[in-house]
């Protein structure tokens with residue numbers, strides 16, 4: 001193989017590698033004024049992420065009601081709603097904008113809700129469900145401390 005060919009191949013690999021890095025690891029981000037990482041999303045993508053967030057909040061409340069009323073079925077059902085199955089078919093374009101660590105934290109949070117649901121079904125101990133909930137809420141706290149969403153003004 002001649003030298004020119006090698007140089008072109010190396011350059012192409014660098015471009016592809018950069019694209020893969022950006023798509024899988026870095027996402028579409030910048031540093032924000034409050035020290036968090038701002039993820040740049042369009043309006044529809046932001047609505048999708050925030051809709052998922054409100055589902056989290058709603059079902060956290062339902063789980064706490066379940067704990068207070070010793071209602072294991074309510075705990076399990078609510079936790080399942082925000083388990084892995086709830087990860088709506090996230091479009092590839094949105095996935096590419098989310099940093100890898102953000103995706104990992106999100107996935108882990110859904111998985112922990114599934115664990116909470118299974119545990120509630122199998123062991124029926126509300127105090128333990130509450131302990132699992134407070135543990136998994138470390139994910140909510142640490143993700144909110146690290147990331148925010150920026151959306152270009154639409155005038156709406």
Ligand code: HEC
Nearest residue numbers: 050053054056057102105106109139140143144147148149
């Ligand atoms: C993987 C990261 C991540 C995890 C995990 C996460 N959030 Fe969020 N959440 C965000 C981001 C980013 C925002 C937007 C914050 C901003 O722009 O200031 C947000 C916003 C919200 C909002 C505001 C919704 C709205 O309509 O404005 C609520 C409520 C919320 N999250 C609840 C939760 C709860 C409860 C949990 C845990 C069960 C949780 N989130 C876990 C990243 C996360």
